Amino acid sequence: MNLKNKKALCVMSGGMDSTLSAYMMKNSGYEIIAVHFNYDQRTQTKELECFHKICNKLDVAQKYVLDLDFFKQLGASALTDKSIEVPTSGIEEGIPVTYVPFRNGIFLSMAAAIAEKENAQVISIGVVEEDSSGYPDCRESYIKSMQQSINLGTKDETCIEIKMPLVHLQKSQIVQKSLELHLPLELTWSCYKNEDKACGVCDSCRLRLNGFSIAGVKDPIDYK
Template sequence: MKETIKKAVCIMSGGMDSTLAAYMMKKEGYEIVGVHFNYDQRTQAKELECFEAICKELEVKEKYVLDLDFFAKLGASALTDKNIDVPTSGVEEGVPVTYVPFRNGIFLSMAAAIAEKEGASVIAIGVVEEDSSGYPDCRENYIEAMQRAINLGTKDETNIEIKMPLVHLKKSEIVQEAVNLGVALELTWSCYKNEDAACGVCDSCRLRLNGFEKAGVTDPIKYE
């Protein structure tokens, strides 16, 4: 009897969190289907380069790189609108200007279509609720609601679980787990501003550096 291959569609930005989530799925015995989005974000070229390198490292056979011009036309985020500065002071109130409206909802919807086509039982996403930037589309109850909606809107025989293995971890715990799993952290990128050397002062760089410091680990990427 032929063994059924377990597949996980992994939404992979090239960042540390989504990369760790993909490594965790591989450890659980899933064949990884990598999905990456180019949405005219400031560090699009670097993120794509990281995604390709990480897929090679994980020996991903099937991958999708999807181009979306929607977010650039929409604007409303410092990541996609060059007229809005990426904040570097670290003192933003409320939802940051780097929030991209409903991004994870759109990404999950597209990943669901891929999962149904590929016969995957899992979509993995590296959302972090407790120690993140405060994005509303990274909340556990929101992702659970998306899972219900996806299963209502797909074929009866389609049953997809959205795994979010990092949702309750702090950044330092993510760094430690990545080290434990042998994640190629030097291939990951978190900076919102730069593509050559990370700025070290944007919200994402601050969270990353703080996580490495608290974990007692040296970040292998280059900073300005």
């Protein structure tokens, strides 16, 4: 395949994991098509701002920003239902209340439609299985099953691979890889609660801060 014809549709939240995945795709010779989802999450404005700034750094020519009101109507998650508090104790049994029901399945289905239209060979998603919050839709086995379903449900000539290059990494390894690839980590956002300064105590902030701590470097974003 001619390198100029290699396209990767990258699902990008504005967070560190999906940003690293996109940078890895670019370093592998893919033209990046970026897709971002606004789903009435608490930090929607900040995440969208980060997405656009990161796309500028990556010289992304084609961007999709998709607005979904479905998740707000659904509720059932602390990220989309403000009557449910975002946990800050760091102690939760089972699936966290920040889990958004079947979010990655819905995102990947929409991404598949765009990938087929754009003739992209790859969908990139920054799921992390071993060091995540325990979300079921971040498991490698699930993502592989989605790849099979997507290829069964698209044109015969469409052949899409879902790449998840971070799925078996720890957060500290993600930080280290991000530094190696010179990611603009100061432009990424992980906090579930705040849009000005990261709270430092939600599950996502804790995972991020712990990753930087183990990697032995300071996180460049501001915390309360």
